Amino acid sequence: MTEVGRKMRSWGEFGHEVKRVSAIAAPMMVVAVAQYLMQMVVVVMVGHIDELSLSSVAIATSLTNVTGFSLLSGLVGGLETLCGQAYGAKQYNKIGIYACSAIISLLIVCIPVCISWIFLDTFLILIGQDTLIALEARKYSIYLIPALFGGAIVKPLVRLLQSQSLTLPLLVSSMLVLCLHVPLCWAFVFNLKMGSIGAAVAFSLSNWIYLVLIVFYVSFSSSCENTRVTISSDAIIGVKEFFRLAIPSAVMVCLKWWSIEVLVLISGLLPNPKLETSVITICTRVSNELGAGNPQAARLAVSTVMFLTIIEGIIVSMTVFSCRHFLGKAYSNDKHVVSYVAAMGPFISLSIITDSLQGTIFGTKTEYGSGI
Template sequence: MVAPAAEAEAVAMAGRKTLPDECKTLWQIAGPVILTGVFQFLIGFVTVAFVGHIGKVELAAVSIVIGVIEGLGFGLLLGMGSALETLCGQAVGAGQLHTLGVYMQRSWIICLATAVALLPVYIFTDPILRLLRQSPEISAVAGRYARWCVPQLLAYAVNFPMQKFYQAQSRVWVMTLISGAAVGLHALINWVVVARLRRGLLGAAMVGNASWWLINAAQFLYVLGGSFPEAWTGFSRKAFASLAGFVRLSLASAVMLCLEMWYYTAVIILVGCLKNPEIQVGAVSICMNYNIWTLMVSVGFNAAVSVRVANELGAKHPKAAKFSVVVAVATSAAVGLVFTLVALLARKQLPRLFTDDELVVKEAAKLGYLLAATIGLNSIQPVLSGVAIGAGWQSLVAWVNIGCYYLIGLPLAAVLGFKLKLNATGIWVGMLIGTVLQTVILFMILFRTKWHKEAMLAEERVRNWGGNVELPTVQEAR
């Protein structure tokens, strides 16, 4: 029988990592997640690129649907699914793999119900955008396109819980390969349907629907194929148990992430209220697309640090969790600096990939400096949000987001954009100020965190959701 002191020492040794070890572990998770995110983002990116050559109105309409309508559904469903990052990650750290399949099924039930509740937003996109004072011509085109994209909404509800299921177990390369194959097919079929056969917006929407459901089918077949023998034991009635508590945790995650994603949605809406909305919305949407593209790197580290923090807290290694945070923030910031320099140097050339309209290109190039600053800041902020998800701080960060984004950032954006007549530049500056403030506050929260206490809270969370199990004693990794 192992003596308590020897057992405690073994736990501490298990949580000890050197800098090269931690960097390797982070990249093993972040690298595939980055590629997966880029590939899945490219589905929308490719669609906008093809549609942008149809006309200015079509470009603005699809950009608004992707940025506002799909952004609403995507953000809410991603947030609901992100409850699994906390639960699955800490369960893996505690060695309770048998709970993961049930968690994923519960999340499917909740996410699909949420998607059904969001259907009216897609169906009534046209009047909603008119109510938000968007151009009638753009709103009409956007309304048709949104109705055609309803299957994508349901696909998100299935996809996100599976992603978290894979990520919590650090099994992410298969998602990368599936998404890479899907985006290749997506580009090829768009070229045939939109560019050659000229099926317009309807063709673009149908190709997008097929691409997302192809990803879902391939990922689920991999799960059914026996690749997760401990975590997936088939469908279970347990998925319908404790749904109320799961909904509460899912809502906390959704509110936190949605407040961040809807912040950018609100910026696009504000820009749509300016004069010459076709040009302004087109320019901002192009910059947003590049910002989201580079954001995929930070999202990779967001997922990686979330998994690392959740795993280490679940395994009772508080110092190892703290060390993961430091390494993830530093690494993501270094990579973000490279993208910032690229955005500055290529600010006049990048918009031409989306449009041939010189006025839109010129307006997007003017926003290049702000785009570069945003990219630099967004190399840090998502990583801090990943720490919050891994540790289970979603409710706290939601309040921070409300204050920084909606009480400070957006009002400043409105004043600078409309009252001071700085247009899209002023709106972007206001958005940036809110993001800076939020990042500073998250850093302050991190500095004040008692990681030993967080490990004990993780133990309590695992017991509440996974049943009574023998868990290791919380130890500081020496």
Template sequence: MEPQPFEIERQRVGAQKIGERSWKETKKMWEIAAPAILTAVAQFSIGFVTVAFVGHLGEVELAAVSVVQNVIEGFVYGLMLGMGSALETLCGQAVGAGQIDRLGIYMQRSFIITITTAVFLTPIYIYASSILNLLHQSTNISEPAGKYAILVIPQLFAYALNFPIQKFIQAQSKIWVMTIISVVVLAFHVLLNWVLVTKLRHGLLGAAIAGNISWWLVVSGQLIYVVSGYFPEAWTGFSLSAFKSLASFVKLSLASAVMLCLELWYYTVLILMVGWLKNPEIAVDAISICMNLQLWTLMITLGFNAAISVRVSNELGAGRPKAAKFSVVVVVVISILFGIMFTAAVVAAKGYFPKLFSGKPEVIRETSKLGYFLAATILLNSIQPVLHGVAVGAGWQYSVALINIGCYYAFGLPFGALLGYHFELGVRGIWSGMLAGSLLQTLILMLNLFRANWHAEAMQAGERLRSYASSPLPQSEAAARGLNPED
């Protein structure tokens, strides 16, 4: 039966409205994602530049810095970023609910928690050499790595301040100044490394000094931006209210940290497992180069993570569940398209990118062989950060942490160990098992995403804001129910 003219017209109008909504949502997403991507790439590139300069000092120096960045700093970076994700949930939902005055208090609470955490994590840096030896890493690598780890302790406390400030700014979609600060510091970091490492030949000491100075310049610039009057409603000065409701804030922070750390540590364990193979130096160099490139592309998809986290938390806080769900669909599609593009680029350049990090033919050859594994990892990592951004925006940290434990640590790692050691497939076997765990996790998160009750999530967002407030907060009847009258 032929469709009636009015039905065809209705379908055309419906498709046009979806197109217009998609375009508007895409613009909103890019307003957050573009500066967030540039910020993430610039800040990650501080370590990327360090590896590039150190890589030309020698194999041992490259392996030492790579192990510190991927194992010690990877552990700490993930923990601090995870702690900051609690602030991301609360600040984003508070902005959506119009409770801007709570953001400064939330950031100060996060400062208290992250600085305290940094103090407790300091011994990891001090005893890094012993820890790496316990993890059966080569002595040739663990000793210089331990010395380098002590030198970069100042960066630990820079991380502690960096992420709360970022989440405070990001929730209000005022990211461009933060981006400019990060890009300028990155350029200065390249100059510092050239002077200290290449010209003055200070080796690992010079690399550590350059990294410490650069990270504290980033933090100082962002902090000055926050307290200089550009956030009059959100920042009204330091307050003793920051010490109230700390227990519940710590609980959400820990859940956020566990969720994110289980993700980041997964690839840290990959470095460690490769280090347990026979004659690990070349293998560790190769896998470290791949992980650095993978993390660089991950910084780009973390821009989408930031965008969807802000969009979902803002819309849920405002009581607009349908808008939150629509945002998720748009960002997932865009992120997958970027993942396909990066995957194709890695496959095409697999014989060339290793030369950026090392001039050793053995390292270049071994790294090139891992190109297809790197490409598959990058494709999966174009989707996972977006799904995690949804989890943070909606406050699903607890459930995602459990999914990560099951997929990564109960399935992926044992499977990788079986392939790598028992079947003697080496690096490729270990990485294949971990890819299987990542794929399982992605499928489960996608299923949960499409089964979510967004109206219930909007109501829960309203309850969360009231429970984390240190004083009663006025709300409209619609916001109190977690629903927008027009939604």
């Protein structure tokens, strides 16, 4: 084959891989955005109650992310390697076993996390946070406990479907739940006048609706016939193997996530904690190919994803920068909050690009890090 022919073939393979990656990544991107929008809806609605509600929910959201949700997201990263490579190797029975091991492990982790949330106000007051904010943050966190346990079950199921490229049910379920979450949150916060507690109840309830939809699909869909999640001795034994991959994954995810969330915590120690906290708050293709024994295809997938990540990062970063004067208005009517958000816009735009690259590199590292 001539040099021109080889180049044309390479570009053809690259174009084909872009289509394959996009078919998987686009639905999962919408799913991720829908999940983030659920939290954003909560913050937006409580932000229009008063500064105390917004700042307390900001602190509570930050700490529950740091101690709970980020931990679950990090730990479940080990499942991406196990399920993805099992599917690529056509060892379908192992996928359900791995998912069950992950669910058991994450439920165990939830117990000490819940205890820490119950005494959240004590910790906040101890480090010098405003007492009123600390008490309201504790109330909000306690009503988020059901969402934590729901996440411990649904996150492994999402990875189970994702490893099989079954992204459509995740897309439909997440969008349906988001559409339900908005009026549900409005009803609890404003109609029932439950304030920030109502927002937490709505968030937990929406997460469990999402869980029920995913469980229903996994249990009855013919696409998951060979990968059903069943409790067995193998699943219990597999907990040890799951933690072996999950702990390094959790460390990588949590360190990045904590570095962002700690800003919210520190903002509560500033002279005007309600204002400062409000402003800061606003502001799997590879594993399949490795499992199938195709390292060259995995390399191509990585290059393709990096290319798409850079393009996506630039577009989103430019959008945020262009809208920086309007973003704060969605969360608060306070002119100081809006102006502070606008001032932070350029820094947020820059962080979007670097964070996108970090996320892609982390996913690649997770898949290659298994040693298979």
